[in-house]
Amino acid sequence: MSDTNENESQIILPDDEKLMLSVSPHISTCETTRRIMCKVLLALFPAVFASVLLFGMRAFWVILFTTVCCVGAEALWCFFAKKPVLNTIGDCSAVVTGVLLAMNLSAEIPYYICLIGAFLAIWLAKQVFGGLGHNPFNPALVARVGLLIAFPAAMTTWGPVTGFSVDGPVKGQCVVQGVMYDTPPAALTAPDAVSCATPLGIVKTTPKILGQGFEAEGNFAAIDDQGKYWDFFLGKKSGCLGETSVLALLIGGLMLIGFKLINWRVPVCYIGTVAIITGAVNYFHPGVTPTPLFHILTGGLMIGAIFMATDMVTSPITNSGCVIFAIGCGVVASVIRIWGNYPEGVSFSIIFMNALVPLIDRLCSQRPFGYVAKRG
């Protein structure tokens, strides 16, 4: 095949030596793991922004420090495990874990707890299982629960919503010994002296403090006040950095759905289940638990349902699996919130359901093309 032609000199032909061999398909989407993680970060931005707005610069430093610790922990593990360091941290999954973990901490958290949390998340919850994609549980939630057990006091001490101000607390709802203050009493304005309970924490302790028993109608009058719902929605309530502003979380959730990164069934079924269960209990026994809207607007339900339960790695693959998973999360979270010892059950519910994901995946395995339904 070496016939030469006069005109051939102008025609450039491919050089066989430089041809690449590969298995089909020869084209591929531009989407990569790193791009997915960056999109998740983008969706987290409204919540991050809101937390800084609500809790001040300290929130920003907590988020930054926790994230840096997570990336550092990942790099350190890769160094010890002789894995490619840049490749592993290059997928940006540790950054997402770091931000998510920080969103689960309070603005008052000591930095050493952030550091421990980062190692719990990256080492214990992720890398020991084989790294990204192999972890059965959401790393940020494992770290949160681990910290909750190890540092119960620090993890449940929340500062007031101060607003973005360096002058100390300006506005916040604060409960001191069961008494609700819209603005912290003057004697308590020194930041260190102020410790605020979350609305859910108040719900958990109020009946005991009031000593009226669980059947009393007015148990939650101080906190479950419809006039406060709007504040709850915007984020003017105590809590972890990321769980306060429902508005910011909803914007992030819509972004995730818009980016096609999460299955909308998970947040919808999760929140729906909590609403139905708490609604039913509240309807028959208003003294046992506040209204469903209160449950939706407070605590970690929003961030859990939108950012945690939807984690691709630790949630089911099929649509039907996602529905079962989300309903399970909703049931567990409601049960803990209503009857459990802890005020909040979202993290436990998600970790509990994470453990069931392989079973759910098996249960919901789809029928391949061309098979008929099995009988019997």
Added chain:
Amino acid sequence: MTFKGGIHPAGDGKALSEKSPIQTAPLFDKYQVIVGQNVGKPPKVLVKVGDEVKKNQLIAEADGFVSANLHAPTSGKVSAIAEVPGPMGAAVMAIEITADKLDQAVEPMTALDWQNSDPAALKARVAEAGIVGMGGAAFPSAVKLSPPPEKKIDTLVINAAECEPYLTADHRLMVEEPEKVVIGTAILGKILNVKEMWIGVEVNKPDAIAALEKYAGAYGVKIASLKVQYPQGSEKQLILAITKRVVPAGGLPMDAGCVVQNVGSAYAVTDAVVNGLPLVERVTSITGEVVKNPGNWRLRIGTPVIKAIELAGGVTRQPGKLILGGPMMGFAQRTSLVPVCKNTSGILLLPPELSVEYTSGSCIRCGRCVQGCPMNLVPCLLGCAIESEKFDLAKENHVMDCLECGSCAYVCPAKRPLVQHMRRAKAEIRRKK
């Protein structure tokens, strides 16, 4: 009309060549006709080195039921019968014909009045002309026309979806030769004695649909406008989209009462029956971002790919990959010396920036492959199972039903080589049998 699953590749590259009319290639000095280019048994070679052959002369005869005749693409001398680089990578036997440039043809076979012919005679003609599935499979067409008597065939589907990105050969063929395509369909329909004849075309080819519609009615052929969705041209998905029937797992189209033939093959049937000509040429897209003048050419079987690239003006810069077929299921070549075969639907030259070597990451269970799988499999779990060599688990999870369409690997953000995994598992499972 469509199926569940599948993908929509961004930038399908069809614009490069879809407006370019079919040009006929000039005669080249040498042709290398690969002997085993059909699925099944390679035909028996009838010529020896030194023989003079004429165009359309039978040079290799079908050997057994699943085999196909081969004919000389031009007149000249058999200069070698030797191994050449084959399109699947391995070296294969080919008959090399040095053209005498006279292009003298043997007498064509008798033209058949197909409307009044015996279906058996028509079928014999399809076999005689050496027609195979020209979309890529290269399965002998006559075999598909001979379903076992217990299988009732009532529908013929002509696959003109051309869902592979970049390829436009079928598109141009339908625009320029719609009547011959429709007649070919009608002939195949007559052989099978079917109630319904469909030509399935993706809606991104409105000019092809309009051209076919002009003739379809007169021959009782229906045109199905299919949604643009890869792999719409996969037999099972095509049958589902058009007839709403599901081909059972492990089954063939005939199990759903259908026979599927490629549109290029239907065109070749018309030539064989009406004009008495065997299959010695086909329309091929020579395309890709680095091709100087991308377009569609009528190439003789055996044309060296390098000559075809020359026809298109060569390349503007060094390509990263040379692919025979489309970018989703085509085969990357290590040399441009491979010859064109009956199933070479495209000669695709991808630029280096599209030919990147990916590092495969861990599966993040995003589920995109599950959404994309037209066979409703769970490629991510299969990939992990195969990676840890659990072939039994892969078999339990129906890896054998995989079409290797590449939808999963296309959408995978971790760039996992899923098709490679599936092929490996299939090979391992077949070996154990």
